[in-house]
Amino acid sequence: METIKKNKGFGNWIRTSITARMLMIGFLILVLLIPLIYIKELIRERSERQQDVVFEVGNLWGTEVLLMGPILKVPYKTYSESTKIDSETKKSIVERKTHMNYAYFLPNNLIIDANVDAIKKERGIYETSVFSSEMVFKGNFDIPDFGQKDILPEDVVWEKASIIIKSSNLKGIKNQIEMQLGDSKISFLPRYRQQQNQSYGPNYVSMHELESPFLSEGALPKLGPIGFNTAITINGSSKIRFVPVGKNTELHMSSNWKDPSFTGNFLPEEDAEKSVTEDGFVANWKVLQINRQFEQSFFNILPDLKEFSFGTELLVPVDEYQKSERSAKYGYLVIALTFLVFFLIQTISKINIHSFQYLMIGIALLMFYTLLISISEHQNFLKAYVIASAAVVGLITLYSKSILKHRKFILLIFGSLTALYSFIFVIIQLESYALLVGSIGLFAILAMVMYASRKIDWNQS
Template identity: 85%
Template sequence: METIKKNKGFGNWIRTSITARMLMVGFLILVLLIPLIYIKELINERSQRQEEVVSEVGNLWGTEVLLMGPILKIPYKTYTESTTYDTETKKGITKRKTHINYAYFLPDNLNIDAHVDAIKKERGIYETSVFSSEMAIEGTFGIPDFKQKDVLPEDVVWEKATILIRSSNLKGIKNQIEMQLGDETTSFLPRYKDQQNQSYLTGFVPMHELESPFLADGALPKTKAVTFNTAITMNGSSKIRFVPVGKQTKLHMTSNWKDPSFTGNFLPEEDEEKSVTSEGFVANWNILQINRQFEQSFFGSLPDLKEFSFGTELFVPVDEYQKSERSAKYGYLVIALTFLVFFLIQTISKINIHAFQYLMIGIALLMFYTLLISISEHQNFLKAYLVASAAVIGLITLYSKSILKHRKFILLIFGSLAALYSFIFVIIQLESYALLVGSIGLFIILAIVMFASRKIDWSSGA
């Protein structure tokens, strides 16, 4: 009998003590954080799946386009001498050894006219941007300066000079590349280039080489500058960029894509010719040698210059998973504030709310995020958010009707949830002012809670 009385006393303390209810609510919040973590992992998993699909489509259609060239490659001779001594005659024998090195000369002028015809490709519920680009490239090679390395004219191997073009996307090239160089026409073939030692780098974009056959005498800038022009048609995805190898590089780009993101080391010129409209964009770049951090010629080896690239990303502006992830970050706040409202109502009105009922309300709040993710994969984020929030608010309001009984409390629950989800939606849409608006909102919520709880006798039933 004594044990039964103790159990009844403990049960009565759980039902009537404010401290006990606070501990119970706090414990349930901690328990509900576990499935919230799994929801975040679900969002990351779906986001990674989207990236895999985007990469798969890009590999089939053509990866991002990064173009560097054309570059004039000329071999030259250097010599080393070594002396050996005959042990019998004690005389020194001098041997001269010839080495072949390479010099790389960048064009004086490089003009690129690129038209990018972009479309959206869908794979299941995912979409990405792909494009077909037509590039007209022209410019001038000046007379190579070998004097800076003290290379004699007779040591320059003009007959084995070639032209190089580097590209990240050989698979996407759709025409046989031919270049008019001076009085001659030359074509290009791929050359193997080992890049395994760099493939581990984050964001590494492999560059492949195209090289011409040995140039005819009429194509060489021996005594005067030589002009060149070529055309390249290339499929790609996501980005199109160029390395400004010209002493003066000009790029004129047009596209039907309405959401460009200009990336790289250089932005387009702000002039009357640059425009972004609902039908596409027009942009112009004019880059001088003094704007970059590399010279016009290299001896020995040609460095990787893609860090100086510039161009355009065909940005897909709607990232539903990113917005869903930002929504889930406020899941702790939503659960805690909703439980706080029910706790205050329970404390003020003396209505008994069971732990199981708190748990059902918490699970309903978690269902918002699964609904949001699944619906946003088929509709835009606004529709998904409205449907998910309306469903959860309606479910909890109807459920609270059987718990709270009084109409004013039911309306309070409805109004609190509607205001809370509206507040979260506003924060998600903001970028620059998200912290400011969030801080002000939380301050207002704190003020309301302090005002509502000012008359509660916290010492009773403790």
Template identity: 55%
Template sequence: METNNQQQGKFGKWAKKSITARMLMVGILILVLMIPLTYIKSLIYERMLRQQEVVREINQKWGEEVLIYGPILKVPYKTYSEKTLRNTVTKVTRKETIENIKYAYFFPKKLNITSTINPEKKERGIYKTAVYKSNIHITGDFSKPDFSEIEIKDKDILWDKTRVIVQSSNLKGAASLFEIKFNNNKYQLTSKNFNNSTSSKLNHSKYLNLNELESNNLQLIDAPKEKEISFSMEINMKGSEQIRFIPIGKETDVNIKSNWKTANFIGEYLPHNSDKITAEGFNAKWRILDINRPFSQQYFKGIPNLKNYAFGVNFLIPVDEYQKSERSVKYGFLVIGLTFLVFFLIQTMSKISIHPFQYLMIGIALTMFYTLLISISEHSSYFKAYLIAGISVITLITAYSKSILKNNKFTLFIGISLTALYTFIFVIIQLENYALLVGSVGLFLILAAVMFASRKIDWENS
């Protein structure tokens, strides 16, 4: 028994005095503290999903993204095929000509779109999104359709059954009837297939559903049988997130005006005017020619899916607090490790005893920074949240270290080190393009400082 007690006493003294034992203890504590950091990452992801769910619910009730595809001219024509018929009684065969009705689709020669957007913010609890009302004025003209590609004679074209098609992603947000005007005649477009599928909730052009609207037959005077025919449309739509158009004109000119201050231009094409951003909002202009896009002006086998070539403006309110919080948690290992390293060096060089429980309390305080950051950033800006959480944690650990180290010089050093560390992490998070460069240089300087501070430690006799 006495031998065992002596061995345990020797082990306790070794664990208390040995640098190797203290290093093992600090390393184990760092690994243990990775567990709460993992839970904090899950919390951020959960809050992010909740924010997206609330925004999606608001958008669904108001009206979702607006995507306009059209107008498109739909012209029916006749084709003929032969069918062999055989009389089973007389055994005589004969050929019969079968008449088929098919449809050709033609895009406008010129397409001019002018849209005025009036966005506003909608809030639910701590979450908010941008919705808008839009006035869209569309003009242009159709040239005489060319059927030479499929060798259709003019007499087989059913001009009196010509119609106009417009596709839109958001009929729920329509604030006026869809009407198109040729000469002095107006034609109302009615819905042929109303898609309200949940796939539109995926918020991706690949899955976005389009609702098709079609007019009645145009009068012969309004069909481009002999010459170009001009048209005009006036559309009022409510929407959210973004508004986009597909450049189906041989020449497409689009002008979008708004008082929205944080415009984000999206899609395959960007505005060409350099003065698009103004103090009052933005006035963006696009000019797209048929040579700029990889699709034709006419189709004889249905309307093609051209949603991937849409362009426009995104009105989403930038909510990057969760993304920044998530990035800051990724540096949690670095913050805990460097903080423990500072205490370890002070303990080793000054021979001050720091208990593992005290290391654990410091580590828990460091992890509390991230929960404070997430909760405060939901009600304020990320900068204010980071500042409040940082000051709180630095003050707490500095005050706690005063009771441990019993030395004002070491306490001040702890406070300065933590302030520098959190400032360094904040700078890295803000500088997305230079994060790797600044982080690498900063870590190199930290390593140099640690090597300089530990150069006089007697590792063999400690």
């Protein structure tokens, strides 16, 4: 009999004690965090799948475009001497060896006109941006200065000079590249160059080389500057960038894409943002030699200059996964605050709410995120958020009708959940003011909880 009384006493304590309810609610919140972690993992996997599709489409159509050139390549001779002792005569013999090296000279002026015709490509429920760009390169080469390295004129091998262009995307080039150089017309062919000492990180871009045949006498800047003019049509995806190899580099870019992101080491002129409209954008860059950190000529080795590139990324305004992930980060707050509202109602009104009912409410709150991610893959984020939140708020409100009975408590649940999901939506839309708005909102919620709980007798332990 004493054991039965003790069991009844313990059960009564579980049902009536505020401390027991708080412990039970805390335990349920910890349990619900486990599926919430799996939901975050689901969002991450779907986001990675989208990136895989973007990569696949880019490989088929053409990867991002990064161009560097044209660059004048001129071989020159250097000499080395070594002394050997003849084993028979014991006399010293001086041997002189000739070595072939290369000098690289960048253009004096470089003007690029790029017209980027962008479209969306879809694969299943995912989409990415691809483009076809028609570009015209104009400029001139100055007389190469070999005197800075004390190279004699007779050691310059002019008859084997050439022009090179480097590109990250040979697959996407759609025309035979020909250049008018002085009085001569030259064409370009790919040249294999083994990549050495490269850092193959996540942002690594491999550069491939196009080289012209040896230049004729009329195409060499030996007596004065030589002008050049060439056109390139290329398919690409995501980004289009250029290395400012000209002593004075100008880029004029126009496109029908309405969501550009100007990236790289240099930004366009100040009026670029104003020229972005629903019909596309127009942007202009001007980069002087003093603005960059490399000279106009290199001897022996042409360094990797990709870090100085600039251009445009064609953004696809599909950030549903990022917003869904940000929403899921507030899952702890949503579950805790919802349980808190039910706990306050239960404590103030003496209505008994079973732990199973708390669990059902928690699972309904988790269903919001699966609904959000699945609907947002077919609709825009605003519609997905409204549908998912309305479904969950409606479900919990109807469920609470059978628990709370009183109309004022049901309306309180409906109003609290509506306000909470509206508050979360506002926060995830903000960037610069997300922390400020979130802090103010949490302070207001704390104030309301403190006000609502002021008459609770916390001695009912």
